[in-house]
Amino acid sequence: MRCWPPLLALATLLLPRSYAYTLDNCNNAFFDSVLPTNASTLLTSQVPANGSFGQAADIAYPTNATNLPALCAVIINVTSSATSSYTFGLFLPNEWNDRFIAVGNGGFSGGINWYSMGSVVPYGFATISTNTGHNSTGQNMDWALNNPEAKTDWGYRALHGSVLLGKQVTNAYYSSSLSYSYYAGCSTGGKQGMQEVQMFPEDFDGVLVGAPAWWSTHQQLWQLTVGITNLPENSSHFIPYDMFQLMSDEVVRQCDASDGIVDGIIMDPKKCNFIPQTLLCQPGQNTSTCLTPPQIETWNTLHRPIADIHNTWIYPNFGLGSEAQMSSSFGNIGTNAPSLYGTQYVANYVLDDPNWDWTTYNYSVVQIADALNPGGTNAVNFDISPFHARGGKLLHYHGLADGLIPTGASELLYNNYLYNMTEKNIALDDWYRFFLIPGMQHCQNSVGDAPWYLGGAQTLANVTGVPGFEDKEHDALLALMDWVEKGNAPDYIITTKWQNDDPKQAVVRQRPVCKYPGEATYNGYGSINASESWSCVSSIP
């Protein structure tokens, strides 16, 4: 299979046309008149063109969305049970493209993601985000303690409810029916997207998901496990977090050429036979520049899939090439404890025991978590045939250098879907495509100047789409829209890397990422930094 280089595919998709609406309904009374009795309007605000909007009190997302088109900003509060409620924000642009989009959240944070909303509203979408039912930063789960309703709101209820009401309010505001609905999110936002596909297939026509934390119970306990593997800090096997860069450099040194091109980018880590012993400390060597034998064993354990003592498989582990970001999966140096993503999760979300001592962690906690699936957060219903039946399109990506959610978690999810759909005789290619992005870290940034930016999702600051490359080849959200609305399925997406990840500076590199299990391969001529020098080649003989 060969997909022709992008230069030949010059056809660009212009941003969908937006129409100006005369809108005098940007007031609380109007929205209240549309809402059911269990919801009420907290705020409306007319934002002028090039204005900004946000809430300093939104501790998860305090950054204002800026350079906005003229729009009506709204905050709505919804009662979700006798003891819980959630809010959601809407941006309703004066020039509307007839479409609706919801953006996702990150970590366990609770807050309206105004910032991400601001990056997609300039396309013309009526845009929403929910606070997921609580108010906290990403690693704080105090709000969940003994609070099953709040767990359910974070788990899935707040997003789905916000989507239903958001659509209703949008249609009423414009006195018109929206034509298409979309979703974009990464990490927890990716999990939210997968849950929508699995649980509420009618919500979206197109879903753009990055690095989904889809298997919450195992993802969070993996985070705990890897932290414990490295601890305690005073042991001989402990790898200080600032040494992971050394390992990253060695992985790139050994693996870069495995794809035939020496450019600092490992196109397929599976092609590399990495040997960590090259970092073994020599007699007299400064130990902050090398690894001792127990540290090398720790490195090996951190890259082996996690299993319990009976060899029951639990979760994939760090991918080769993710070392530069691995340290963010551990706790803070000096605390001698694993990441709060693991400890807070068990104490407040699974066991409801704020005094839980992580040093007692054992396999039974995994079993308890799975049996409870607290908040219904796991996205583990792999029968997504209802989403297929309603004509939904799913575009899923994951960075190959992700140090927070192992790339293997997405490969596992893809395979679970594949097994399930194959049993039902439903081929995936027409409606679900998966893209692995070489060198990309967790939802943003990359190792070795690898191009990673693909627009649409919550990625670069203050940017809508892919500046200078506003077409479906370079912008995953435009690719998804073209797929949903015109039936053109994307074989590849061209990712971009700017100097300092700043779109006002020079483009350093662009390269296609190919639909799984394909791989971009150098044509043999032209600059390796130009996308047209690469073609998609299936990695299956």
Ligand SMILES: *[C@@H]1O[C@H](CO)[C@@H](O)[C@H](O)[C@H]1NC(C)=O
């Ligand atoms: C938009 O606002 C910023 C300040 O927030 C200002 O620097 C810029 O000139 C404005 N642009 C336009 C087109 O008005």
Ligand SMILES: *[C@@H]1O[C@H](CO)[C@@H](O)[C@H](O)[C@H]1NC(C)=O
């Ligand atoms: C953010 O937007 C709000 C209005 O939504 C405004 O009151 C506030 O001044 C803005 N903050 C900054 C730092 O621009």
Ligand SMILES: *[C@@H]1O[C@H](CO)[C@@H](O)[C@H](O)[C@H]1NC(C)=O
């Ligand atoms: C969130 O909680 C903080 C206190 O931790 C408070 O200052 C802030 O107003 C709250 N934000 C919202 C949107 O309720």
Ligand SMILES: *[C@@H]1O[C@H](CO)[C@@H](O)[C@H](O)[C@H]1NC(C)=O
């Ligand atoms: C939302 O409504 C609930 C009642 O269901 C109330 O307890 C809560 O204070 C309201 N939230 C805000 C931010 O007004």
Ligand SMILES: *[C@@H]1O[C@H](CO)[C@@H](O)[C@H](O)[C@H]1NC(C)=O
């Ligand atoms: C709010 O009330 C409507 C009916 O008025 C109901 O369909 C919906 O489920 C309720 N929403 C929540 C979050 O309780």
Ligand SMILES: *[C@@H]1O[C@H](CO)[C@@H](O)[C@H](O)[C@H]1NC(C)=O
């Ligand atoms: C590490 O610290 C613990 C107490 O925090 C102590 O019991 C143990 O002996 C120390 N181990 C080493 C190898 O220093």
Ligand SMILES: *[C@@H]1O[C@H](CO)[C@@H](O)[C@H](O)[C@H]1NC(C)=O
């Ligand atoms: C060991 O290397 C580290 C990092 O390069 C340096 O900061 C430290 O001073 C060195 N220690 C010795 C004893 O040379």
Ligand SMILES: *[C@@H]1O[C@H](CO)[C@@H](O)[C@H](O)[C@H]1NC(C)=O
């Ligand atoms: C394993 O964890 C469970 C749940 O916290 C705890 O009740 C049990 O005592 C632990 N077992 C051991 C041997 O520590």
Ligand SMILES: *[C@@H]1O[C@H](CO)[C@@H](O)[C@H](O)[C@H]1NC(C)=O
């Ligand atoms: C498909 O998914 C459903 C729902 O999760 C499950 O019951 C079934 O066992 C799965 N089938 C396969 C072949 O994985």
Ligand SMILES: *[C@@H]1O[C@H](CO)[C@@H](O)[C@H](O)[C@H]1NC(C)=O
């Ligand atoms: C976004 O742009 C605003 C001004 O337009 C600026 O104040 C802010 O720092 C920018 N944010 C980031 C993260 O670049």
Ligand SMILES: *[C@@H]1O[C@H](CO)[C@@H](O)[C@H](O)[C@H]1NC(C)=O
């Ligand atoms: C490609 O980009 C890299 C990294 O920015 C740079 O070092 C190299 O000189 C570029 N090569 C070409 C052929 O442009």
